Amino acid sequence: MAEVLVIVDHLDGTPKKVTYELLTKARELGEPSAVFLGAPGQSAAALDGLGRYGAQKVYVGESEDIAGFLTAPKAEIIAALVKDKAPVAVLFASSAEGKEVAARVAVKTGSGLLADAVDLDADGTATQSIFGGAVEVKSTVTTGTNLVTIRPNSTPPVEQASEAVVEQLTVEVTEAAKGARIVESVVEGKGGRPDLGDAAIVVSGGRGVGAAEGFGIIEALADSLGAAVGASRAATDAGWYPHQHQVGQTGRTVSPQLYIAAGISGAIQHRAGMQTSKTIVAINKDAEAPIFELADFGLVGDLFTVVPALTEQIVKRKG
Amino acid sequence: MNIVVLVKQVPDTWAERKLQDDDKTLDRASVDVVMNEIDEYAVEEALRIKESAGDGSEITVLTMGPDRAVETIRKALAMGADKAVHLSDEALHGSCALQTSYALATVLGTLDYDLVICGSESTDARLSIMAPLLAERLGVPQLSGARKVTVSDKTVRIERQTESGYDVIEAATPTVISVVEKINEPRYPSFKGIMAAKKKPLTTLTIADAGIAPDQVGLAAATSSVESFSTRPPRQAGQIVKDEGDGGSRVADFLASQKFL
Ligand SMILES: Cc1cc2nc3c(=O)[nH]c(=O)nc-3n(C[C@H](O)[C@H](O)[C@H](O)COP(=O)(O)OP(=O)(O)OC[C@H]3O[C@@H](n4cnc5c(N)ncnc54)[C@H](O)[C@@H]3O)c2cc1C
Ligand SMILES: Nc1ncnc2c1ncn2[C@@H]1O[C@H](COP(=O)(O)O)[C@@H](O)[C@H]1O
Numbered sequence: 001m002a003e004v005l006v007i008v009d010h011l012d013g014t015p016k017k018v019t020y021e022l023l024t025k026a027r028e029l030g031e032p033s034a035v036f037l038g039a040p041g042q043s044a045a046a047l048d049g050l051g052r053y054g055a056q057k058v059y060v061g062e063s064e065d066i067a068g069f070l071t072a073p074k075a076e077i078i079a080a081l082v083k084d085k086a087p088v089a090v091l092f093a094s095s096a097e098g099k100e101v102a103a104r105v106a107v108k109t110g111s112g113l114l115a116d117a118v119d120l121d122a123d124g125t126a127t128q129s130i131f132g133g134a135v136e137v138k139s140t141v142t143t144g145t146n147l148v149t150i151r152p153n154s155t156p157p158v159e160q161a162s163e164a165v166v167e168q169l170t171v172e173v174t175e176a177a178k179g180a181r182i183v184e185s186v187v188e189g190k191g192g193r194p195d196l197g198d199a200a201i202v203v204s205g206g207r208g209v210g211a212a213e214g215f216g217i218i219e220a221l222a223d224s225l226g227a228a229v230g231a232s233r234a235a236t237d238a239g240w241y242p243h244q245h246q247v248g249q250t251g252r253t254v255s256p257q258l259y260i261a262a263g264i265s266g267a268i269q270h271r272a273g274m275q276t277s278k279t280i281v282a283i284n285k286d287a288e289a290p291i292f293e294l295a296d297f298g299l300v301g302d303l304f305t306v307v308p309a310l311t312e313q314i315v316k317r318k319g
Numbered sequence: 320m321n322i323v324v325l326v327k328q329v330p331d332t333w334a335e336r337k338l339q340d341d342d343k344t345l346d347r348a349s350v351d352v353v354m355n356e357i358d359e360y361a362v363e364e365a366l367r368i369k370e371s372a373g374d375g376s377e378i379t380v381l382t383m384g385p386d387r388a389v390e391t392i393r394k395a396l397a398m399g400a401d402k403a404v405h406l407s408d409e410a411l412h413g414s415c416a417l418q419t420s421y422a423l424a425t426v427l428g429t430l431d432y433d434l435v436i437c438g439s440e441s442t443d444a445r446l447s448i449m450a451p452l453l454a455e456r457l458g459v460p461q462l463s464g465a466r467k468v469t470v471s472d473k474t475v476r477i478e479r480q481t482e483s484g485y486d487v488i489e490a491a492t493p494t495v496i497s498v499v500e501k502i503n504e505p506r507y508p509s510f511k512g513i514m515a516a517k518k519k520p521l522t523t524l525t526i527a528d529a530g531i532a533p534d535q536v537g538l539a540a541a542t543s544s545v546e547s548f549s550t551r552p553p554r555q556a557g558q559i560v561k562d563e564g565d566g567g568s569r570v571a572d573f574l575a576s577q578k579f580l
Contacts, residue, residue, distance in 0.1 A: 101451075180460040180494070181488065281574070
């Protein structure tokens with residue numbers, strides 16, 4: 001059966017949920033082989049999970065040269081694997097990095113690339129949602145290897161235990177790929193919650209939250225649902241919440257099962273990052289706010305009373 | 320320092336955007352068009368780099384697009400860019416991102432540049448891959464997603480938003496940079512700027528002029544193909560309820576009805 005490469009998206013070795021989603025999809029196309037690239041020693045934390053979701057092989061490439069530079073070293077390694085193994089498809093997470101690595105692999109291998117797929121058929125046809133969800137397109141790659149980046153939360157991850165034979169890769173990164181060096185990686189705290197891209201539920205606050213302290217009630221609501229916290233640009237620009245939580249055109253694109261927007265007007269640039277959410281709930285005191293146009297349920301009211309009351313109800317009902 | 324800024328003309332995001340039934344490409348003729356919003360930030364950043372260098376740096380605007388894309392070029396010139404190159408050819412119609420990067424890289428290869436600056440994402444394609452595609456083709460480093468750029472001599476440093484904070488990334492020129500909207504506040508063209516733009520040099524190239532292979536671009540040679548598309552009914556606005564003191568439980572009821580609780 002044909003081999004399908006799944007590029008592991010991980011944080012310090014721990015695979016993100018999207019990796020398991022990709023493995024689940026890959027099983028419909030062929031035999032999944034996971035490709036783990038990271039700093040020395042990191043793969044140890046990943047192997048168990050990769051096997052549990054059906055990886056038959058895990059190609060491991062570990063080197064400081066992978067961790068310390070931008071996307072070019074990863075693209076070199078993946079392109080070499082593609083040439084060597086001739087897989088039927090290579091699946092990447094549709095994160096900023098996933099798309100960039102995929103783009104470079106496309107150039108290196110002379111392949112077509114389908115970015116931001118929300119679904120993938122067993123024959124490799126990808127579904128993309130464009131123009132703010134107004135149009136759904138089915139596309140195929142016509143040149144080279146089928147390269148597809150898939151949005152997190154596009155498919156539920158399903159376990160299917162497998163052997164996961166490890167094959168170590170020799171990593172030799174060319175000087176050319178080391179052109180852009182990571183000088184410093186700054187972690188801006190707000191940990192402890194699910195990652196925005198992975199989360200099944202996202203609760204976001206906007207200018208209506210009024211101040212950094214206001215995000216306390218947004219976080220409490222998020223915690224009652226086990227959700228990630230998002231923010232509009234108005235909120236991140238004001239310094240009320242860290243920039244990496246921005247949802248939208250120039251922030252993260254999320255596609256959760258449930259998106260709750262509190263005190264967000266629904267500007268087109270914000271919508272761009274959340275409108276493929278399955279269910280959308282909006283809380284806003286202005287009945288005319290455009291966010292209500294896409295809400296499955298809209299509550300016209302003051303978030304400072306509604307959000308805490310909602311949190312209380314959720315805690316009570318969840319027992 | 321020679322800077323090339325990539326700008327793209329796109330349909331206004333507020334306009335209804337359609338795919339054409341015959342060849343399944345974007346209908347660019349029937350809609351209002353604007354400069355891709357984030358590209359204004361790219362132009363602004365180029366202007367700021369030039370101004371702070373104060374060394375007679377030159378900014379060239381490069382766009383690939385139909386005849387009317389010249390409006391977008393004029394806007395960039397009116398903001399203060401020095402000259403422009405417009406790649407325009409029927410044969411480019413329907414090119415995929417990979418082919419567009421090939422075409423743009425071919426033109427860039429004929430220009431003398433230290434920095435190529437583009438936007439992080441176009442509102443029509445929404446791919447966010449032009450910077451890595453160009454960097455790969457040109458064989459130069461890529462600094463993408465910059466929310467801050469500092470240039471000193473031949474070294475460029477950017478801050479790039481990551482999923483857990485930000486990275487500081489460094490490369491030597493020549494390099495390709497893409498910028499996000501946090502980076503600056505674009506200026507409006509002044510009346511003087513608009514008048515001056517009319518006299519600035521604009522070179523229009525066909526693919527033959529640029530040395531672009533005709534069999535490498537256009538719909539027929541695209542590396543991916545649209546099999547079918549369907550217009551989805553616009554998201555139906557759902558139930559809108561006014562808070563009567565029971566807002567919290569009304570939302571909780573809805574969440575329960577959708578099995579979230
Ligand atoms: C190039 C570019 C890129 C951009 N990228 C992004 C992006 O990635 N993400 C993004 O979000 N934006 C982005 N923007 C900005 C976007 O255009 C909007 O300015 C922004 O989304 C507005 O944020 P907001 O909805 O929180 O604020 P506002 O539009 O000011 O809305 C605040 C809302 O809160 C409501 N409100 C106020 N008080 C209360 C209360 N007590 N209770 C309930 N409701 C209340 C108000 O009725 C209002 O509807 C971008 C803009 C540009 C130009
Ligand atoms: N046809 C084009 N002409 C000039 N620049 C372009 C073109 N297409 C894309 N770009 C640049 O690449 C950036 C990212 O576009 P994209 O990868 O399509 O989302 C844009 O913001 C532009 O700066």
